[in-house]
Amino acid sequence: MSSTCKTKPIEIKQGASVRILGRIPTAFADGYFVGWALASQMRNAKTGALLADLAIDWDNPATTRVLVITCDDTAGWALGEAEFDIRLTSPGDFKLYTRTAQAYVLKGVTQDA
Secondary structure: OOOOOOOOOEEEEOOOOEEEEEEOOOOOOOOOOOOOEEEEEEEEOOOOOEEEEEEEEEOOOOOOOEEEEEEOOOOOOOOEEEEEEEEEEOOOOOEEEOOOEEEEEEOOOOOOO
């Protein structure tokens, strides 16, 4: 699955909670992905090191139009370039991957007292 839309890299402050929304292209009918398993990982773009297995679910499981990707704590993520994609696996084990998205993990300015 890919999109012709170019997006800017996502900036994530180290230690912040992350919530990313992804829209399924309109070429897929509502409910097309019902029953498919979802997986997503954030990895360091240079080394491939795993930063986190991301939680992923549908905003509305009946329509399967919008994906919600979350991670509550990014404190342990290495600073620098990162990347993630989404793997959708059908009940028959057919695997479909989204385009890889770019992210930057940046140091936060505001610190605990």
